[in-house]
Amino acid sequence: MNIRAGWLDDSAMMSRKLGESARALVVGSDYAATCPAPEHPCDLEDWDWVRYRHRSDYTRLSGPGGEEAKVLGQARLEVDSVDALYHFACKNLGATVLPEHLAARGEAEGKLSRLFPDWRLKPLGIFAVWPDTSRRENLTLLFVRFLAKELHQ
Structure with missing residues (x-):
């Protein structure tokens, strides 16, 4: 089993x-400081991303008013481990989607910043x-x- x-x-x-x-969209805090603050998820298209190999290339989000957004982004790195996603995001290699417990840990340690906290991921x-x-x-x-x-x- x-x-x-x-x-x-x-x-x-x-x-x-x-x-x-639950899952959260996050980015390394230092990486976020080098980019203009995004106003909409589509603004993340030009950002670097750390992608999980077993997930779609697109990140789909639902806004507070029911708006849907689909972001492709630029995959700088592709990994097949959630631990690797967390590690590389904390090392400021780009944005990624993490399980809520890892996103909260990185945020509490000051290594990760949450992007669009009012938007939801499946x-x-x-x-x-x-x-x-x-x-x-x-x-x-x-x-x-x-x-x-x-x-x-």
Whole structure:
């Protein structure tokens, strides 16, 4: 069994949604200080970005009034680890999208600045995923039910 953050593609695996995790658009504080303050997410098109390889090249945001924005940006670096996203954003290599807990940590340490805090990104789904070896009661299924119950309290 695996715990996976992100939305699942069609799969032969069994899965159960355990919850969701908010995400935030951030940039290294020193990098932000070198750029003109953006007034709209589209102003970020010319900024450097650190991209997560398993995510779309576009960042989609929803504004407080329901406005939608889709930003491509210039991918300066592409990584396949959320820890690497956090590290390189803190090193001022560009803007990125991070899970809320990492964005809050970087912001509290003064390393990251939040961009457009009134705008929302689609949250990450958190799923338990396991092979469909048997639909009968087994330890994996019992553990998944336990996790789901504990996380929804």
